[in-house]
Amino acid sequence: MTPANPPSESGLPALPGQEIEGGASDWSLLIETLSRALAERGLDAGSAVVLVPYAQLMDVGRRAWSTHHPDGFAPRFESSRNWAASLQPFMPGATDLSMDMARDSLVAAAFIDRVAPARADAELRSVMVVRLVEAARQLAPLAAAVPPEQRMAWAESVRLDLLPGPASLQWEGLVATLALTWASTSTYATDVLWSPQASPGAGAQALVILQGFQTDPLAAALVAHWGERALNLSWDVGQPSSAEASGRTLHACDDAEDEAQRAAACVIARINQGHQPVALVTIDRLLTRRVSALLHGAGVAVRDETGWKLSTTHAAAQLMSLLRAASPHASMDDVLDLLKQATRWSEETVLTLEQLAREAGVSQWRAAARTASLEHALPDGLSAILEGLQSPRGLVPWLDALAQALKAIGLWDALQRDAAGQQVLQVLRLEDGASRELSDIGETLPDPAAQRAAGRRSLAALTSWVRDVLEGATFMPHGTGDASVVILPMAQLLGRSFAAAVVPGCDEVHLNPSPEPPGSWTAAQRELLGLPSRETLAQAAASAWQALLCMPRLDVLWRTQELGEPVMPSAWVLALQAAHGRNGIDPRTPTTLVSAPSARPSPSAGDVLPGALSASAYQDLRDCPYRFFALRQLRLVDAPELAAEPDQRDMGNWLHAVLRAFHEQRGDSRPGAEADRAALDRIATETAAAMGLNAGEGGAGFLPYEVVWPATRDGYLEWLATFEARADRPGPRFVQAEAVMTANVGPWKLYGKLDRVDAQDSPEGPIPFVIDYKTESRKTTMDRLKEPLEDVQLAFYAALLPDDNLRAAYLSINDRPGSAATESATKLVEHTEVLEAREQLRAGVSHDMARVAAGHPMPALGEGRVCEFCKARGLCRKDFWSLA
CATH class of the missing domain: 3.40.50 (Rossmann fold)
Structure with missing residues (x-):
């Protein structure tokens, strides 16, 4: 009360x-x-x-x-x-506290530049600007309550006692003093x-x-x-009557999504019962937005009196996509995100660029212009627009350039048609002549040294300013007609009549009976300045909760777990449970779903055959015919990722490229361990730079591989020295790397790329020695040849060669020795029955492909480890097959 x-x-x-x-x-x-x-x-x-x-x-x-x-x-x-x-x-003055983040952030930055030591770095300065604006806004109601002619005296009366004692709190003291000075020297609308x-x-x-x-x-x-x-x-909230107490319903929900769905169902149930308008009390803003979205989807008219941050709207995201794409370090994803929202370029142009970028593995936008396969696909004029937003300039020229860029890419009209977009253009002063208001701030600052806030700034500084402005603005959607549901804070239930209230978010985290006072002020500073104490805020919150309990119909909801951790209801909810609150029945209408499992697919496509067969394609056919049908005949493959950080596949490709260049340059010269080590290091660095894996392109993702490279390099050179210096006969000689070969097995064409082909001397003359590099675990490589005649890859590579006699092996390359004490980091695992396996593979290819061509069914097997990582699993619907 x-x-x-x-x-x-x-x-x-x-x-x-x-x-x-x-x-x-x-x-x-x-x-x-x-x-x-x-x-x-x-x-x-x-x-x-x-x-x-x-x-x-x-x-x-x-x-x-x-x-x-x-x-x-x-x-x-x-x-x-x-x-x-x-x-x-x-109309606020040039340095007045205006509650407009676009103006206030500039004034705060100028104040800090004027008084802060020069050693304050950019990040600290940015944090201080935000803290100063927050602190000044918290003091503004107190300053406005003092007659204008008495404000300076009021500020002086508390200034000396406001400063913190320890020297370690110098920044906090600086912000507090500046905030007090700013608030006391400003004029306000209520003056x-x-x-x-x-x-x-x-x-x-x-x-x-x-x-x-x-x-x-x-x-x-x-x-x-x-x-x-x-x-x-003053309002006398009074005590809830017994009728009101009987109208309370408590709902314990599983998690946040369950809570949102159940809250929306409670609102709809109250409306269906004829109890409207319904107050949807916002405690957890994110949860309330989810409930609001569910209500809008159900066709319920909602009026939101709280709004949400302008930065979370689609219009703000469109603007920020332009600033991210203009960064010199923009990723390809950033630019594609912009292109998919801009209207200047056709959808076909964007999709073509994305497809080619994925195929070429281009993850950085600045590398796109240097990639030959992408040169013809770059959208016309895009590079010039983005480069035009990269040079430093003053704030007003920045805003003019940003407005011109929005018009050039076709986003300006879209923003003007959207209510949130109109507010974005307004708060950032992007409309014609509006930026002059911000230029006046810099021109009227009392000290020229403090005009740095209006001086030249980089794109990163502008992006930070734009982000702060959008974070500081609130978007209030405009409702049309009478609303059945009103979203409002608990404190604004005072004096208003609602037929029912639904209150989600009443857990111990979001509904604290003793709320934390805003800002970084200490209890002593709050008392000195006149800011509300924790006790005052707790009393106000308790009064608001008491008013809520007087609602004739009340639904209180809370979640019992958050991200797997248990969550207790609020202490106020526990008091309701102990009194006369009753647990509510879930108002959602259950829907009975009839199980309709699908049959195991068994298609046939004799008229859709691949032009040539690779080792991996034939492996798919042997593993699962349906997998071959989906991935090889229908060619349904995942688009390559535009990942900025290197992954294991990138590292495998890099190592293959390093070893190819090393052996092609070295030939059969065998200069010695030191020369080989130096050559490998040089080639490794050059190859990483060419592939965009270094720190400039790939960031820190390449560092783990750089750390293990010395061990990998030394293990490989140790094996190479032993491999080339055999005691019984001369070691194999390098012939070629990345050899592309084709062969025919009846009417079927085989093709493949062999990592490395050596020549091994024998009494019958030199014979090929096929070596395939493997960077997988040693156990995985060894398991490939546990059943030699079941291995496909080496037998397939052998089938590409016409020689009657040959050798083939996997070369396991790791950065650590094997499990056995005598194993080195690099080990050759030879296929001892490769010739017999080759003949069986040729016969198998002829038989299997003939059946495919004849239209035989290609069933999904759904067995073994292959299914666990199969890319076609979502197509065969294995998880929905009938037990029969």
Whole structure:
């Protein structure tokens, strides 16, 4: 229950004024009390101004008065800002605290540049700007409650005691001092309420303050200013009746999604019962947005009185996509994200560029212009637009350039057609001539050294400023017609009538009976400045909760776990459970789904055959015919990822390229271990740079491979020395690497790329020695040849060669020795039965491909380890097969 003369936000007693005993639990009693008090003073109702705690109560109060007094003039129900705006329009000065992040961030940056030491780095400076704006805005209500001519004295009275003692808190002290100075030297829109225009007896004959759950410092100060002409009215929330208590329903939900769905169902159930409007009380803003989306999807009219950050809207995301794409370090994903939203280029152009970039593995936009396969696919004019946003300039030229870029890529019109987009253009001053307002700030700063905020800035600095401005603005969607659901904070239930209320998010994390005071002020500083203490905030929260309990119908929801961790309900909810709250039945209507398992697919496609068969394609056919059908005949393959960081596959390709260049340059010269080591290191560095895997392109992702490279290199050279210096006969000689070969098996064409082919001397002459590099685990490589005649890859490579005699082996290359003490980091695993395996493979290819060509079924086997990582699993629907 709010006292008749509650403490102000400062935590100090409210300023004196005439009090009216006996608050009102509804408008009827309050209107009666107000009309009686005015009559006792001999005042007409039309000569009084009633200040309400928040703007939504203005219309509610006017309707309540007209209901009880349909004849005669009504008091003026006003909020403090609305009353001030009706008396005089307000334009903030160049350095005033304006509550507009675009202006305030520039002024804050200028103040910090003027007084902070030069050693403050950019990141610290950015944090200090945000902290300064937040601190000044928290002090603004207190400063506005002091008459303008007394503000400097008020600030001086607390300045010395405000500074922290330890030297380690110098930055906190600097921000606090600057915030106090800024707040005390600013003018405010409500300053006109201290002027003769609004003086007692001139602007109105009586001022009535309708208190909220938490006293407004300005309202408390105006009570003292108006003296005997001021009246204080407070709401008596009262105690909920037994009927209201019986209308409470408690819902314990599984997780956040379950809570959102159940909250939306509760709202819809109340509407279907004819209880509207319904108040959807926002406690967890993210959860409330999810509930709102569900309600919109169900066709429910919703009015949101809280809004959400402008930075979370689609319009803001479109603007930020342009700034990210313009960065010199932009990834290909960043540019593609911009292209998919811009309207200048066709969808076909964007898809072609994306496909070619994925095929070429280009992850950085700056590398696209250097890639021959992408040169013809680059969108016309895009590079010039992005490069035009990279050179430093002043803020006003930046905003002009940003507006021109938005128009050039076709996003400007889309932003103008969207309500959130219009606000984005407005708050950033991107419309014609609007940026002049921000240039005036820099021109009127008192110290030229402080004008750095309006000076030349980089693209990164502009992006940071834009992000702060969008984060600091609130988007309020415009509702049309009467809404069945109103989203509002708990404190704004005061004085409003709703048929029902639904309150999701009532867990211990989001609904804390003792809320944390905002800002970084200490308890002593809060008391000194007059900011609300934790106790004051707790009292206001308890009063709001008590008002909520007076709702005739109430649904309270909370989640029992968050990310796998258990979550308790709020202490207030526990009190309801212990009293007379009842657990609610899930209002969602269950839907019975009839199980309809699919049959195991068994297609045939004899008229769709690949032009040539690779080792991996034939392996697919042997593993699972349906896999061959999907991946090889229909060619349904995943698009390559545009990952900026190297992965294991990139490292395998890099190692293959390094060894190819090493052996092609070395030939059969065998210069010695030191020369080979130096050559490998040089080639490894050059190859990594050419493939974009170095720190400039791949970031830190290549560092783990650079760390293990010395061990990998030394293990390979140790094996190579042993391989080339055999005791029984001369070792094999390198012939070629990455050899592309083809062969025919009946009517079927085979093709493949052999990592390396050596020549091994024998009594019958040199014979080929096929070597395939493997960077997988040693065990995996050894398992390939446990059943030699079952291995496909080496037998397939052998089938590409016409020689009657040959050798083949896997070369396992790792950075650590094998499990056996005698194993080195690199080990040759030879296929001892490769010739017999080759003949069996040729016969198998002829038989299997003939069956495919004849249209035989290609069933999905659905067995073995192959299914665990199969790319066609979503097509064969293995997880939905019938047991039969």
